[in-house]
Amino acid sequence: MRIECVSLQAQKLGSFDGVTWVEGSKDPAFLDDHEVEAEVMAMGLSFNDVACAMEIVPEFLKVHTDLVMNVQASYAGLVTVGGAATIPVVYTTAVYSLINIANLQRGQSVPIHSAAGGLDQACIQIAQHVGAEIYITVGSNEKDHICSRCGLLSDHVFSSTNPQFADQIRKQTGRRGADLIINIIIKDLLNTS
Known part of the structure; x- marks a missing residue:
């Protein structure tokens, strides 16, 4: 064979x-x-x-063969096999970043920039589970969709093209500002944050 x-x-x-x-x-x-x-x-x-x-970072190889698990899950009708294969990547990254590295706690304020992507959505769900106060930036045409999909208040969702979001978050947090910032790809928003 x-x-x-x-x-x-x-x-x-x-x-x-x-x-x-x-x-x-x-x-x-x-x-x-x-x-x-x-x-x-x-x-x-x-x-x-x-x-x-895309040659953004050098290639690397990591080999780990010590553990084999028989994992079976019923997701029939919810997602395709290909779609299910992508779930561990974004949620593992979100949990590791928010829980293991940042030690996100209930009540902390977390702006999440460009919140329409898979990793951003996973970060929103993990932060909601913890009980964090979430603020997000999105393209203006995504605001209503993200609010209804994620259950966020419209005054917690800002346009990613308007740098005034930082002042609005400071105002909503009693001038305290953010405890943690999730910024996946938008370099321009990092300094403003």
Whole structure:
């Protein structure tokens, strides 16, 4: 028996043009004692995967084979297998950032910039679970949708094109300001925050 192996390879770094699956195989006789055979149905790309392909950051390799888990979840009708594969990336990142690194606590104020992306949405949900006071910036056409989807008050949602949001957050927090700032990609808002 042979094991089918595939890898995603880019013909040219810096672009997603020419990204293809390359097939190979591995004889099970060459599996080490700590290696296992697994069927991958889908996997999510993380920001690091995209950043490496686009040459934003240098490529790296991390191998960890000590733990294998049999995880079964029923998500039939809720999300596709491909969609389910992306969930661990954004939620693991959000939990690690907000809980493990920042030690987010109930009542702390947290502005989340550009809150329409997957990681931003995960940060909103984790911050809501903790009981933090959440303020977000969005493109102006996203405000109503984000408010209704996330259950946020409209006075906690600001336009990402208006730097006045910082003054508004200070006013709403009694001049205290933010305890923690989540800024995924908008460099211009970092100094204002």
